[in-house]
Amino acid sequence: MTEPELVDVVVLGLGVGGEEVAGRLAEAGLSVVGIERNLVGGECPYWGCIPSKMMIRAANAIAEARRVDGLAGTAQVHPDWTPVAKRIRDEATANWDDTAAVRRFTDKGGRFVRGSGRFDGPARVRVGEQVFQARHGIVLGTGTKATVPPIDGLADTPYWTNREAIEVEELPESLLVLGGGAIGLELAQVFARFGVRVTVLEASERVLLVEEPEASEAVAAALRADGVQIQTQVKAARIEHDADGFTLRGAGGEEFTADRLLVATGRRAHLDELGLDTIGVDAGRRYLSVDDRLHVTDGVWAVGDVTGEGAFTHVAMYQAAIVVADVLDHARRADPGADPSGTASVVGGAVGAASALAATGASGSAGSVPRADYRALPRVTFTDPEIGAVGLTERQARERGINVQIGFSKLSSNTRGWIHKTDEGGFIKLIADADQGVLIGATSAGPAGGEVLSGLVVAVHAAVPLTQLRHMIYAYPTFHRAISEALRNLPS
Numbered sequence: 001m002t003e004p005e006l007v008d009v010v011v012l013g014l015g016v017g018g019e020e021v022a023g024r025l026a027e028a029g030l031s032v033v034g035i036e037r038n039l040v041g042g043e044c045p046y047w048g049c050i051p052s053k054m055m056i057r058a059a060n061a062i063a064e065a066r067r068v069d070g071l072a073g074t075a076q077v078h079p080d081w082t083p084v085a086k087r088i089r090d091e092a093t094a095n096w097d098d099t100a101a102v103r104r105f106t107d108k109g110g111r112f113v114r115g116s117g118r119f120d121g122p123a124r125v126r127v128g129e130q131v132f133q134a135r136h137g138i139v140l141g142t143g144t145k146a147t148v149p150p151i152d153g154l155a156d157t158p159y160w161t162n163r164e165a166i167e168v169e170e171l172p173e174s175l176l177v178l179g180g181g182a183i184g185l186e187l188a189q190v191f192a193r194f195g196v197r198v199t200v201l202e203a204s205e206r207v208l209l210v211e212e213p214e215a216s217e218a219v220a221a222a223l224r225a226d227g228v229q230i231q232t233q234v235k236a237a238r239i240e241h242d243a244d245g246f247t248l249r250g251a252g253g254e255e256f257t258a259d260r261l262l263v264a265t266g267r268r269a270h271l272d273e274l275g276l277d278t279i280g281v282d283a284g285r286r287y288l289s290v291d292d293r294l295h296v297t298d299g300v301w302a303v304g305d306v307t308g309e310g311a312f313t314h315v316a317m318y319q320a321a322i323v324v325a326d327v328l329d330h331a332r333r334a335d336p337g338a339d340p341s342g343t344a345s346v347v348g349g350a351v352g353a354a355s356a357l358a359a360t361g362a363s364g365s366a367g368s369v370p371r372a373d374y375r376a377l378p379r380v381t382f383t384d385p386e387i388g389a390v391g392l393t394e395r396q397a398r399e400r401g402i403n404v405q406i407g408f409s410k411l412s413s414n415t416r417g418w419i420h421k422t423d424e425g426g427f428i429k430l431i432a433d434a435d436q437g438v439l440i441g442a443t444s445a446g447p448a449g450g451e452v453l454s455g456l457v458v459a460v461h462a463a464v465p466l467t468q469l470r471h472m473i474y475a476y477p478t479f480h481r482a483i484s485e486a487l488r489n490l491p492s
């Protein structure tokens with residue numbers, strides 16, 4: 001049997017969350033082993049946020065050029081995917097090579113191990129023949145994988161997930177997108193703007209189901225204007241593939257065909273692979289359940305998508321800061337005699353770093369580690385119009401029995417929206433708790449919906465009284481000035 005090697009912390013999965021935790025703990029002086037089986041950085045830089053937003057930037061440039069007609073003369077656009085694929089290959093992903101990311105971690109003092117890790121009993125992680133025993137804790141940042149629904153025939157076809165869609169060098173003529181969530185909609189609009197015939201097939205009654213119905217309508221209308229066909233309430237019964245491409249047969253007898261099929265029906269943690277049974281944690285759940293300091297169980301923390309608290313890079317980063325502070329706090333408590341200057345021992349280094357972090361407010365000293373609070377969780381779906389949202393939707397608020405008031409304004413009746421020639425789709429929707437006199441949710445849809453959102457995030461996060469929000473000065477003529485009109489439309 002392999003003798004375990006004693007280290008301070010093991011971080012399993014170096015995606016956005018794991019890499020941040022591992023790097024900061026290593027910088028703090030702990031001996032950290034970071035284990036990653038694929039690419040350090042995870043989904044976001046290689047197959048997620050960054051390359052998809054490069055695609056969106058390019059597709060929006062095409063759409064903007066097409067808006068020259070009638071506004072500033074004439075423009076002819078000849079979309080070409082080559083520079084987009086090249087930019088993703090060369091600038092975003094270094095051809096899907098993580099050498100620089102591994103060095104970023106090892107330069108901070110971390111030890112990198114490439115491979116698939118799993119628990120091997122309490123405080124132990126095994127990677128192949130190597131076994132590590134963690135003195136201060138194990139952090140799981142193993143993320144999610146695309147879910148592939150159990151549709152008859154699908155598993156035997158060469159379907160795409162986000163990975164193949166992001167890596168594509170040559171666009172197909174036509175594309176079926178199964179799932180009208182964030183991934184499906186963002187990529188559908190991109191490909192349509194580059195001339196692909198795209199059909200989005202969504203099982204529920206509307207696309208972007210998690211956001212406000214008005215947001216779903218605005219996005220669906222914009223995608224249709226880009227030539228995307230959208231079918232809701234589709235129940236896929238069978239999927240076939242042959243030399244002519246894909247055929248999806250619906251339970252109602254409908255049939256959809258295309259050269260390629262992108263499956264974007266959600267994501268799921270893969271807990272069954274992590275040996276969680278060896279530490280008494282239920283691997284049958286959809287996500288790892290964590291408390292507000294991201295504890296899973298004694299000496300085990302989780303960070304990022306695997307927690308199910310919102311599959312966003314900003315959530316992973318937010319949680320990472322809490323995990324770092326809490327692990328350092330535990331290290332300090334485990335070795336209270338350590339030199340706080342950080343020079344006497346490895347743990348002393350961590351203590352010194354914890355104190356430094358506490359001084360900057362980024363971390364906490366014993367007992368003052370910040371707790372996760374998702375009340376003001378922002379989301380941005382980077383379609384055109386962008387859909388920014390924070391906190392509760394109207395439906396969620398009503399389901400909680402809150403005394404809800406709604407304020408609404410359209411961008412078309414806002415001066416900047418009118419100047420900009422936004423279509424009817426842009427809007428601000430405010431969800432107020434009438435009893436508390438504060439906003440508890442908001443949506444900002446429009447050309448800069450994700451940017452306009454920031455003021456609304458502050459309002460929800462800091463529970464700024466509606467009276468104060470109404471008496472603020474909103475610059476003229478901006479998109480965000482539509483917030484003041486929505487506030488006026490709230491019953492006072």
Ligand SMILES: Cc1cc2nc3c(=O)[nH]c(=O)nc-3n(C[C@H](O)[C@H](O)[C@H](O)COP(=O)(O)OP(=O)(O)OC[C@H]3O[C@@H](n4cnc5c(N)ncnc54)[C@H](O)[C@@H]3O)c2cc1C
Binds near residue numbers: 038
């Ligand atoms: C197409 C797309 C677009 C997106 N766009 C945005 C966006 O615009 N904004 C946003 O905020 N979010 C976006 N996201 C979501 C974002 O990518 C995730 O929230 C983020 O990557 C989560 O980070 P993570 O560290 O939790 O997990 P991941 O990034 O999934 O990393 C987990 C890592 O763990 C590794 N791993 C798993 N199991 C093991 C094991 N047993 N041993 C060793 N290693 C293991 C994996 O290989 C992986 O590298 C997008 C996602 C997709 C797919």
Ligand SMILES: NC(=O)c1ccc[n+]([C@@H]2O[C@H](COP(=O)([O-])OP(=O)(O)OC[C@H]3O[C@@H](n4cnc5c(N)ncnc54)[C@H](O)[C@@H]3O)[C@@H](O)[C@H]2O)c1
Binds near residue numbers: 379
């Ligand atoms: N801009 C961003 O921040 C961004 C962008 C992309 C992804 N993400 C993150 O990644 C996560 C996953 O994205 P996603 O779009 O895969 O998932 P999602 O859960 O957002 O949407 C999946 C959609 O697929 C539908 N669906 C499920 N099964 C189906 C079936 N058999 N047939 C047809 N439709 C079906 C669902 O009803 C849902 O509308 C998101 O929830 C988000 O957190 C974020």
